[in-house]
Each structure stands twice: as structure tokens, then as C-alpha cells.
Amino acid sequence: MEHIFIRSTADGKPVVVVRGTREWQIAVEPVRWFERVAWWETSRRMPRGVGRVDVEVWQVQVRLGSNASSSLATWELVRDGSGGGWRLRAEALAAA
Numbered sequence: 001m002e003h004i005f006i007r008s009t010a011d012g013k014p015v016v017v018v019r020g021t022r023e024w025q026i027a028v029e030p031v032r033w034f035e036r037v038a039w040w041e042t043s044r045r046m047p048r049g050v051g052r053v054d055v056e057v058w059q060v061q062v063r064l065g066s067n068a069s070s071s072l073a074t075w076e077l078v079r080d081g082s083g084g085g086w087r088l089r090a091e092a093l094a095a096a
Helices: none
Strands: 001-007 014-019 022-025 031-036 056-064 074-078 086-093
Touching: 014 056, 014 074
Parallel strands: none
Antiparallel strands: 001 014, 001 086, 014 022, 022 056, 031 056, 056 074, 074 086
């Protein structure tokens, strides 16, 4: 998964995704959910000091910059449990 940067509102909703040197604007209301972390697949015990068993995921539809004619892309953004940053998990072009 690729590291990305997110600019968000005060309540944590993403508004801009920075991927490499490009800024992508959120074009449609993002959808948020939580998924169970499968720590048992890589370790026999839950890591000490990590009380988190869920990971935050946002599905967003973005367009390049403020170009209203830019194609929409649908991305899944996952909070990185180790450092609190974000990663791009999946992407698809939206059908126009």
C-alpha cells in the first residue's frame, strides 16, 4: 500500500488527498467504516501496548485538483496503525 497525506476537516472528514506531488479534491461525500485488524495472522499474541483491534477506512471519490472536468477515481484510504498516517489500499476509475 502506498503512503498518502490527507487534509481533513476539524471532525476528521477528508477533503484533500495528497498523492506524490498531486492534490486530489474529494468530489463526493466520503464513506467511513472500521475493519477488524487480523493481528492473529502475523503474531501469536496481540502486540503489547496496542489496544486497537479496528482500523479506520474511508472510501472517497476524488478528482485531480479543482478541475471539474477531471475524471473521478474511487479510492480506499486506510489509517496506518503504526504511525497514524494514511495508506492508499485500492483505487478504481469511476464510470462517468
